[in-house]
Amino acid sequence: KQRRRGGAVAAVAAVVAVVAVFAVVAGSPLLKESKHVAAANTRAHPRVTMLAFTAALASGSIVTSSHGAALLARNGGLAYASVSAAQHPLSNTRMRPTAYTWRLASPIEASRHAAPKLVWSAPTPGASSVQSREKALVQWLEDNGVYVSNQATWGRAAHPLRVESDTTDDFEPSGRGLIARKDVTQGEPLIQINSKLVITKERAREVLGEELISESLGEYIAMALLLVHERSKGDDSFWAPYIAILPTAEEVGQSFVWSDEEMALLEGSGLVDATRSFQTKLRAEFDAAREMVCASSSPIASALAEALTWDEFEWAMSMLFSRGINLREEEALALVPYADLLNHSPYSTAYFMVNNIPFSKEKEVTLYADRNYARNDQVLISYGQKSNAELLLLYGFVIDRNLFDQVELTVALQPEDVRYDEKVAFLRQQGLESRLSFPLLIDRYSSELMQFLRLGCVGPNDGPLEALAYADLISIDNEILANEALVAGCKRVLDMYPETEEEDAKLMSNSRMFLALSRRQRMAVKLRRNEKRILLRTIRVCESAIANLEAEAYGER
Numbered sequence: 001k002q003r004r005r006g007g008a009v010a011a012v013a014a015v016v017a018v019v020a021v022f023a024v025v026a027g028s029p030l031l032k033e034s035k036h037v038a039a040a041n042t043r044a045h046p047r048v049t050m051l052a053f054t055a056a057l058a059s060g061s062i063v064t065s066s067h068g069a070a071l072l073a074r075n076g077g078l079a080y081a082s083v084s085a086a087q088h089p090l091s092n093t094r095m096r097p098t099a100y101t102w103r104l105a106s107p108i109e110a111s112r113h114a115a116p117k118l119v120w121s122a123p124t125p126g127a128s129s130v131q132s133r134e135k136a137l138v139q140w141l142e143d144n145g146v147y148v149s150n151q152a153t154w155g156r157a158a159h160p161l162r163v164e165s166d167t168t169d170d171f172e173p174s175g176r177g178l179i180a181r182k183d184v185t186q187g188e189p190l191i192q193i194n195s196k197l198v199i200t201k202e203r204a205r206e207v208l209g210e211e212l213i214s215e216s217l218g219e220y221i222a223m224a225l226l227l228v229h230e231r232s233k234g235d236d237s238f239w240a241p242y243i244a245i246l247p248t249a250e251e252v253g254q255s256f257v258w259s260d261e262e263m264a265l266l267e268g269s270g271l272v273d274a275t276r277s278f279q280t281k282l283r284a285e286f287d288a289a290r291e292m293v294c295a296s297s298s299p300i301a302s303a304l305a306e307a308l309t310w311d312e313f314e315w316a317m318s319m320l321f322s323r324g325i326n327l328r329e330e331e332a333l334a335l336v337p338y339a340d341l342l343n344h345s346p347y348s349t350a351y352f353m354v355n356n357i358p359f360s361k362e363k364e365v366t367l368y369a370d371r372n373y374a375r376n377d378q379v380l381i382s383y384g385q386k387s388n389a390e391l392l393l394l395y396g397f398v399i400d401r402n403l404f405d406q407v408e409l410t411v412a413l414q415p416e417d418v419r420y421d422e423k424v425a426f427l428r429q430q431g432l433e434s435r436l437s438f439p440l441l442i443d444r445y446s447s448e449l450m451q452f453l454r455l456g457c458v459g460p461n462d463g464p465l466e467a468l469a470y471a472d473l474i475s476i477d478n479e480i481l482a483n484e485a486l487v488a489g490c491k492r493v494l495d496m497y498p499e500t501e502e503e504d505a506k507l508m509s510n511s512r513m514f515l516a517l518s519r520r521q522r523m524a525v526k527l528r529r530n531e532k533r534i535l536l537r538t539i540r541v542c543e544s545a546i547a548n549l550e551a552e553a554y555g556e557r
Contacts, residue, residue, distance in 0.1 A: 133245045134163050134176075140241035141338055145194050148338070150181065160184050161191065167343060167378055173519070174397070175247065177343045177378050184373035191339050191367040195354070198365060199223055199239070199335040200327075212298040219333050221289050223324075224316035225304065227335075231316075232307035242337040249318035253396035253520060256282060257318065265524040268497030269531055270408060271389040278393060286313045321394045327365065329354040336365050344395070345380035346404055388527045398527050406439040407534045409489065411452055418460055426455070426465045440490075442534050445541075447471065453482035476553045483542040483549075490535040490542075501532035 141148050148159045160181055167177035184190065201219040204226035213222045230237040237243060249257045255266070255275045266272050290313075293305045323340040324333045339352070350370035357364050373379055383391075387406045388398040399405075412435035413423055424434045438449035451470040457478050458465065473479050494501075504525055508514050514522060 130165055133241070134165065136241040137245050137338065138163070141193075141197070144197055146197070146338070147192065158182070160188065161379060163341060164378070169343070172397075172522075174343050175251075176245075176341045178341050180373040180375055180377045180379055182375050184369050184377075184379070186369055186371050188369045189366050190350075190369050190379060191365075193336050193339055193365045194357070195363040195365060197239075197242075197337050199226060199337075200330070200332050202332070208300055208304070209298050212293070212296050212301060212304075220317065220320055221285060223320055223333065223335065224313060225289065225293070225308070227316040227319060228307050228312045229300070229304050231312065232303070239337070246319055246323075249315045252318050252322050253523075254318060254321065254394060255392050255396075257314065258520065262520050262524075265521060266528065268493075269389070269528055271393060271527065274389065274393060282314070282317060283310075285317075286310055289313065322396060325352060325365075327352060327354055334365070339365065339367055342367075342379060342381045344383045344391075344397075344399075346382055346385055346399065346402065348380045348382040350379070350381045388530055392523060392527055398523050398530075400526055400530075402530065403442065405530050405534065406441045407493075407531050408437050409440050409445070409449065409486075410435065410437045411449070411456070411489070412436075413456055417456075419458065419465075422465060423455060423458070440534050440538050442530075442537060445486075445538060449486075450482060453485055454478055457481035457485060476549050480546055480549050483546045487539050487542045487546075490539045494532060494535050497528060497532060501529055501536060504529035504532065 138148055147156070148161075150158050150162065152158045158181060161178045162181045164177050164179045167174045167179075178191075201213070201217075201222040204222040205213040207226055208222075208229060213225070227243070230239050231243050234240065255263070255271060256278050258275070263272055263275065266275075290305070290308055293301050293308055319335070320333070323335055325336050325340065326332075327334050336352075342350075348370055351368055353366050353368065354363050355366050356362075367381070369379070383395060385404040386394075387404060388402050391402075392398050413420055413427075417423065427434055436452055438446050438452070440449075454468075454470050454474055455465070458468065458474070459478075462468070462474070462478065468474050507525060508529065514525075517525070
């Protein structure tokens with residue numbers, strides 16, 4: 001066996017040394033550097049061990065969390081209190097920091113741990129304010145011709161939806177949402193919003209002026225400037241009731257607003273590099289926008305320049321990324337008040353259309369139900385078939401069972417390969433580079449990835465590159481080498497995470513421990529664990545393929 005494959009050893013070493021896997025983007029720090037950072041942080045900030053943390057929970061003592069709360073479990077119930085940031089389960093020397101922020105236990109979750117006979121609860125701080133803002137939004141909609149009445153009128157049924165202040169998904173908070181007030185039929189119009197209420201680039205040009213908002217200005221920047229301007233006007237803004245109900249950037253919690261400490265929880269994931277790159281680009285966009293506004297002679301520029309701070313710009317961009325809707329008929333990004341309260345399901349096929357209002361020159365944005373909804377079901381839309389890294393970067397959450405989650409694999413040819421120049425020239429003839437990225441999904445990886453690996457593993461005696469069919473098996477030895485290279489790359493990336501998938505799974509399986517974490521910590525745990533699951537499954541598939549190939553080659557079935 002070794003003699004048969006001896007001629008390909010050099011190719012194995014070359015390809016294995018080159019394969020690197022990153023989630024979302026390439027360019028993650030080297031494994032050695034990551035381990036040094038983790039080791040340095042561990043020495044500088046000693047923490048309790050996982051065993052001690054578990055024991056503290058079991059004994060009913062207070063366990064502190066560096067991101068927000070202490071869990072006190074005793075007398076048959078659960079209570080929460082603010083505490084100092086002295087100790088945290090994720091700070092264990094082996095636990096990988098992960099940036100996930102999710103809420104504390106819901107009543108349903110709390111009931112898993114305790115069932116007190118009587119529960120006293122104080123009113124939620126700010127609850128009346130939240131309700132008053134929701135009522136103000138509904139009143140504003142009605143004042144501008146949007147039908148949202150909860151009462152049926154002559155010839156017209158009640159509006160089919162209602163606002164729910166606190167919705168949950170898999171026992172995790174998902175903020176406001178829209179709930180079916182009655183049974184809804186597939187294809188039924190659910191929301192109809194007059195276009196005059198919708199924020200678009202064209203509306204920004206109307207309000208801020210075409211001198212300031214040029215035709216060439218990007219729609220995100222144009223709409224961000226309009227949001228900043230209208231927010232600075234307070235109650236004098238036409239959109240005041242809508243803006244008042246919008247969350248803060250911190251509440252949305254996209255990874256680009258996370259602190260360095262929180263980002264450290266994602267160590268090993270390519271999302272770290274993606275977020276850093278995104279932050280740099282966002283800062284550059286702000287600098288350019290501010291320079292443009294300050295240089296403008298527009299009558300509105302002076303007031304806008306005063307309002308345009310980094311915090312306001314970041315908030316506006318946070319709203320646009322997390323709430324923007326693509327209006328296909330208009331080929332435009334839009335913020336649609338009320339409709340942007342809808343939460344995400346990757347499986348929803350509900351859709352928006354821009355329709356003409358009968359007997360009017362105006363238009364309206366209409367949402368149509370993708371299926372039948374029962375009374376009190378939450379109505380959902382899809383933000384797109386996105387990976388958890390994309391969701392966390394742009395929307396501030398992840399999905400635990402995300403079938404569209406992926407890890408991006410970057411593969412490059414090795415310059416030390418004796419056929420390197422020949423392979424580079426061959427790829428360029430196909431319009432390809434010598435370094436390419438491919439997605440790894442939980443249930444598959446691309447055939448293009450295997451084609452590239454087969455090319456990378458072609459040895460000196462395998463014949464002309466142009467004569468080989470890379471979509472098919474070139475030879476058993478070549479196929480084994482390609483799978484071995486993929487296995488080695490996946491293992492290399494797994495080593496970049498400070499903790500293992502088993503440790504993440506153990507943390508998530510302990511409901512008390514997991515609920516004691518902040519929302520961002522929990523998101524980070526879920527994201528990094530799912531990335532590892534994808535890598536581990538890819539390894540298992542490749543190892544199984546290698547075993548079958550060797551059995552076929554050597555008669556060991």
